Amino acid sequence: MIGISAIATITISIAVLKNAPSRERPASRAISSLNDIFSFNTGYWTNWYRDDLPIALVKLYKMRIWLEKHNLFNTYPGDQYPLESQIHCDPATTKYRSADGACTDLVHPAAGAANVRFGRNVPLEATVPDEANVLSPDPRLISRELLTRTGPMKPVPFLNLWAAAWIQFMNHDWFSHGDNEPVDANPYLIPLASDDPLYQIMHSLVIPRTRKDPSRVAAENRDPPTYTNINTHWWDASQIYGSDQATQDRLRSHVDGKMLVRKNGLLPLAANGQEDTGFIRNWWVGLSLLHNLFVLEHNKIADHLKKNHPDWRDERLFQTSRLVNAAVLAKIHTVEWTPAILANSTLHEAMKANWYGLLNPTHEVSPLFKLPILKDPQLNGIVGGNLENFHVPYSLTEEFISIYRLHSLLPDTILMRESKSGRSIGRVALEDTRDEKARRVIDHFGGMANAMFSFGHQNPGALTLNNYPKALQNISIPLLGMMPESPRIVFDMGAVDIVRDRERGVPRYNEFRRLLHLQPIAQFSDLTPDPVMVEKLERIYGSGQGGVEKLDLLIGTLAETVRPTGFGLGETQFQLFILMASRRLQADRFFTSDYNASVYSQEGLDWVDDASLKKVILRNYPELGTALKNVQEKDIFSPWAQ
Numbered sequence: 001m002i003g004i005s006a007i008a009t010i011t012i013s014i015a016v017l018k019n020a021p022s023r024e025r026p027a028s029r030a031i032s033s034l035n036d037i038f039s040f041n042t043g044y045w046t047n048w049y050r051d052d053l054p055i056a057l058v059k060l061y062k063m064r065i066w067l068e069k070h071n072l073f074n075t076y077p078g079d080q081y082p083l084e085s086q087i088h089c090d091p092a093t094t095k096y097r098s099a100d101g102a103c104t105d106l107v108h109p110a111a112g113a114a115n116v117r118f119g120r121n122v123p124l125e126a127t128v129p130d131e132a133n134v135l136s137p138d139p140r141l142i143s144r145e146l147l148t149r150t151g152p153m154k155p156v157p158f159l160n161l162w163a164a165a166w167i168q169f170m171n172h173d174w175f176s177h178g179d180n181e182p183v184d185a186n187p188y189l190i191p192l193a194s195d196d197p198l199y200q201i202m203h204s205l206v207i208p209r210t211r212k213d214p215s216r217v218a219a220e221n222r223d224p225p226t227y228t229n230i231n232t233h234w235w236d237a238s239q240i241y242g243s244d245q246a247t248q249d250r251l252r253s254h255v256d257g258k259m260l261v262r263k264n265g266l267l268p269l270a271a272n273g274q275e276d277t278g279f280i281r282n283w284w285v286g287l288s289l290l291h292n293l294f295v296l297e298h299n300k301i302a303d304h305l306k307k308n309h310p311d312w313r314d315e316r317l318f319q320t321s322r323l324v325n326a327a328v329l330a331k332i333h334t335v336e337w338t339p340a341i342l343a344n345s346t347l348h349e350a351m352k353a354n355w356y357g358l359l360n361p362t363h364e365v366s367p368l369f370k371l372p373i374l375k376d377p378q379l380n381g382i383v384g385g386n387l388e389n390f391h392v393p394y395s396l397t398e399e400f401i402s403i404y405r406l407h408s409l410l411p412d413t414i415l416m417r418e419s420k421s422g423r424s425i426g427r428v429a430l431e432d433t434r435d436e437k438a439r440r441v442i443d444h445f446g447g448m449a450n451a452m453f454s455f456g457h458q459n460p461g462a463l464t465l466n467n468y469p470k471a472l473q474n475i476s477i478p479l480l481g482m483m484p485e486s487p488r489i490v491f492d493m494g495a496v497d498i499v500r501d502r503e504r505g506v507p508r509y510n511e512f513r514r515l516l517h518l519q520p521i522a523q524f525s526d527l528t529p530d531p532v533m534v535e536k537l538e539r540i541y542g543s544g545q546g547g548v549e550k551l552d553l554l555i556g557t558l559a560e561t562v563r564p565t566g567f568g569l570g571e572t573q574f575q576l577f578i579l580m581a582s583r584r585l586q587a588d589r590f591f592t593s594d595y596n597a598s599v600y601s602q603e604g605l606d607w608v609d610d611a612s613l614k615k616v617i618l619r620n621y622p623e624l625g626t627a628l629k630n631v632q633e634k635d636i637f638s639p640w641a642q
Contacts, residue, residue: 044519044526046571049344049564056346057353060578061378066517067579072392073120075226077219084110095599096319097326097590099245101232104588111393112233112587114243117213117226118175119395121576122515127224127398127505134502137540137550140190140205143494145536146555147468153411154467155459156568158343162613163637164409164460165286166337171404172239172279172287173329174584175396178230180208183489188499198474201490207499224505231279233396235584235591237326240294242278251278257302257317259295266439266448267292273436285414285433285441289451296620298325301607308603323590324604328611330584330591331355336613338581340637342574343566354582357381382585387592394587400580402506403573405497405554409460410469416445419453419627422642431471449623456627456640463569465533465558468494498552509556509572510549516575521548527559612636 048059087110089103097104098113105111120127156163181187183206190205192198198205213226220226232238240259242248253260260268267275274283277291301321306312312320334355339348349358357380377385414433416426425445433441442451461467472493506512510520521527522545524537537559541547553572560570567574585591590599597605612633618625630641 044521045562046518046564046575049346053346053349057350057358057378060346060350063517063575064578064582067121067575068390068583071121071516071576071579072390072583073122073124074392074395075117075119075124075224077223084108092319095594097234097236097322099241099248100243101234101236101238104234104236104590105389105394106589108393112395114230114232114238115215115228116233116395117215117228118401119392119397121397121399121579122507122512124224126507126511126515129225129503129505133550134499135188135190138190139495139498140192140196140492142498142540142552142555143468143473143492144196145540146465146558147408147494148466148473149412149461149468149470150466153469154462154464156341156409156462157459158566158638159340159460159568160637160639161286161411161414161455161458161460163337163340164406164411165290165455166333166637167341167404167406167409168282169239169287169290170329170333170337172231172281173235173237174231174233175401176230176279176281177227178211181211183208185209188503190495198490198492205492205495206489207491207496210500210503227398227504229396233394234588235326235330237278237294237322237329239279240277240291240298240325241322247278251276252318254314256306257312257314257319257321258299261295261299265296267295269439273439275439283435283438284430285438285451286455288438288442289448289455292448293452293616293620294325294329297328297616298322300619301325301604304607305601305603309601320601320604323600324607327591327595327600327604327608328616331608331611332613332616334581334585336634337637339634341568342564343568344564345566347564347566353378354382354585356383357385377582377586382582383591384595385586385592387589388586390583394583396584397580398504398506399512399576402501402553403557403576406463406569407469407472407493407497408463408467408558410472411458411461412469412471414454415458416441416450417454417457418446419449419624422453422457422627425450429471430469431475449621452617452621452624453627453640456631459639463558465528465555467558497554501553506553508549509551509553512553512556513572513575516572518572518575521556523548524551524559527556528561530561533559 046059046063048056048063050056051059087102089106089109093103094106100115101113103109104113110116185208187209188207190207192203192205210227213228215228216226231243240251242251251259262268267277270276270280274280275288275291277295298321301324302317305317305320305324309317334351338351354377357378359379360381377388410430413427413429415424416428417423418425428441428445442448445451445454461469473495475491475493477489477491502508507515513520524534524541524547527537528534537551537555538547541550557570557572560572563570564574595605600608613636614628614631614633617636618628627640635641
């Protein structure tokens with residue numbers, strides 16, 4: 001609980017910081033002193049986590065408002081969105097989410113919709129790709145030398161495997177570039193060394209280019225490249241419901257607002273044996289658990305609403321249940337997953353403040369009161385507060401995608417356990433849990449409860465160098481444009497991750513830090529004290545400042561050893577997280593101005609207030625009651641207590 005004096009300090013400090021003069025005008029001595037106190041840079045690294053809670057929270061707030069002002073960029077010319085004149089927001093979209101995300105923003109109805117461009121967090125002139133150096137240094141060499149897991153997986157001891165599955169589940173709600181360009185459309189070719197394990201399969205690694213933006217016009221030919229999101233940009237559970245009306249209609253039962261499930265309580269299967277759901281790419285058993293779980297949760301919500309509103313018809317039951325389910329996901333991510341992977345007490349308070357507000361005395365329910373005179377999302381909470389776009393129509397960004405390259409979380413194998421006894425019942429390789437094999441793994445090892453229990457008792461991998469799962473460096477992927485007799489190709493996802501950032505004009509590590517208002521490093525030893533790792537970095541990228549400036553964003557973030565206390569990832573990723581984690585809520589009227597009983601129903605709001613991942617699991621799989629008896633709600637993403 002935050003004390004009155006702490007809240008007073010935060011309130012006064014935020015008011016001063018928000019109204020401090022711009023850099024163009026001389027600040028008063030008092031304001032200059034206050035800004036000095038709340039400066040968050042010390043040397044190369046930020047310092048907010050070293051301060052007492054009130055000052056630390058104000059520093060985080062200062063970082064966020066600076067980023068909101070300086071790091072949101074629209075990629076459409078003249079801030080115009082295409083086809084807006086053709087989008088008609090019918091009365092239903094004022095109270096319900098559309099299937100494709102259109103009309104969530106009633107001023108810019110195309111904002112955040114499926115097939116709309118990704119935005120940027122850095123100035124557009126900084127996003128021009130260095131095409132001559134997209135393959136330099138060699139992405140496959142980087143993957144082999146700096147990513148490949150050497151020895152046993154380095155675990156995150158304070159997380160379980162639910163945490164790894166969860167973030168991919170969220171990513172599939174937020175973004176996807178869709179199918180790549182055909183393989184014969186000038187792909188990137190990376191020659192393989194003769195000692196490369198893949199050399200026996202092929203002599204060059206083939207990486208198709210990212211799908212072109214179909215909305216670009218001739219006048220934009222000289223502009224930096226742009227890409228579109230095939231998913232909705234909103235936090236609307238599109239991975240469950242789809243990002244178009246046809247998909248959503250296919251997945252609904254059209255009875256009592258429910259989604260389709262089979263008689264065994266699991267998702268329907270597509271023709272290839274994989275679960276049928278809103279987004280099915282990059283499927284593995286972790287996604288199977290979460291998709292099945294939250295479709296069942298949707299149906300539980302629909303039952304609850306029908307019980308309280310027997311006059312509601314299927315459409316209203318479905319749409320309201322979808323709103324509630326999406327809010328449950330957003331809440332779990334904000335106040336459970338994020339504090340788990342960023343296990344820092346100040347950050348815990350900051351995330352609670354995002355959802356509830358610092359002035360909410362209980363931190364248990366949505367804001368019960370507001371102080372309009374303050375008009376501050378940190379004090380009053382974003383949820384149920386004011387809609388805020390910061391003068392840039394909402395979209396997710398290419399840079400945001402880049403900081404969520406978290407493949408190192410995945411283990412090489414999954415140890416399966418029996419939920420009632422806790423005993424080991426087998427081990428399965430990661431590559432044997434993909435696509436249609438996911439359901440087979442669940443069935444083979446005794447069902448969903450056993451799989452969920454197993455995930456609760458295994459650690460994910462640490463986000464550090466040389467901890468990338470080998471299965472993803474030799475992975476068979478369907479490839480658009482291949483001949484029918486050869487429909488798949490071997491990928492190294494580590495090399496692909498490197499290429500994608502370079503291809504899409506995401507700045508390399510040092511420039512990224514500069515543009516996000518962090519200090520650049522001067523030498524590789526600033527990242528890590530490990531002389532062996534420094535030697536590797538210098539050998540691959542070059543020594544001196546020139547080598548440091550070539551450092552890829554992914555490699556730099558994994559190499560950071562100076563991290564805020566308790567963090568599972570570094571401050572470079574966190575800097576952008578500060579901005580975008582809040583923006584996903586603030587720009588969405590269904591989390592702000594329309595988060596009320598007239599849209600959600602009071603029963604819906606109460607459901608969200610009461611929800612936690614533990615409760616969702618037990619509501620749908622009560623047989624795990626004994627297994628979760630000693631697990632607190634706040635610890636659901638930590639190793640489950642025996």
